[in-house]
Amino acid sequence: MDLHKGIRKVPYIKIVCHNPICRKEFELPPHQVKRRKFCCVSCSIQVIGRLTTSPKASKGKPGIRADIDPNICFYSTWEANVARVFNFLKIKWVYAPKVFDLGKHTYRPDFYLPQEDKYIEVKNFMGIYSLERDRLFRLKFPKVKLEVLSKLEYNEIEANYKPFIDGWEN
Structure with missing residues (x-):
């Protein structure tokens, strides 16, 4: 989490993990939304492998x-x-x-x-x-x-x- 004195510098966007088994909702800063599709490395490996x-x-x-x-x-x-x-x-x-x-x-x-x-x-x-x-x-x-x-x-x-x-x- 990008915190500056306890306050986020950038508003985060909620997205859903692209792993069909997981589908966990997680938050990302706007600059990562286009590139990051998975909530964690293990979900990425399960799908991309x-x-x-x-x-x-x-x-x-x-x-x-x-x-x-x-x-x-x-x-x-x-x-x-x-x-x-x-x-x-x-x-x-x-x-x-x-x-x-x-x-x-x-x-x-x-x-x-x-x-x-x-x-x-x-x-x-x-x-x-x-x-x-x-x-x-x-x-x-x-x-x-x-x-x-x-x-x-x-x-x-x-x-x-x-x-x-x-x-x-x-």
Whole structure:
């Protein structure tokens, strides 16, 4: 619970767990409602039942960036900066809208660009886990367009757009 001197800073929203066995009602801050569907990890595992996040998932800088969208909690500064570039270029985007079932893993690309019908993944490092997940995704969903922005490409984007975008994060 987000408490500040005993008072919630943000009004929470009641939702129902998506596990059909549980269906427990629980509360979330608004920025988590789109992304979180289960009341606990065990309910998530019962329904999804697979590895859902990268082993490096704890190393990002998650948070709401009010200059982008007060209802989205970005995983990293890179994702937030890419969203700022999309906004600057007036490119329509949706943040992490779909989870793809890869069998052994699940995969949720960072962005979807509806006008191009393309997913974008922002990736600093392609470790064994990420490479395997990327390979499985391309095998299982060959018609789905996915572009991976690597560190090299991100650095190029940063060099080109950082001077023009307020709120750019380092």
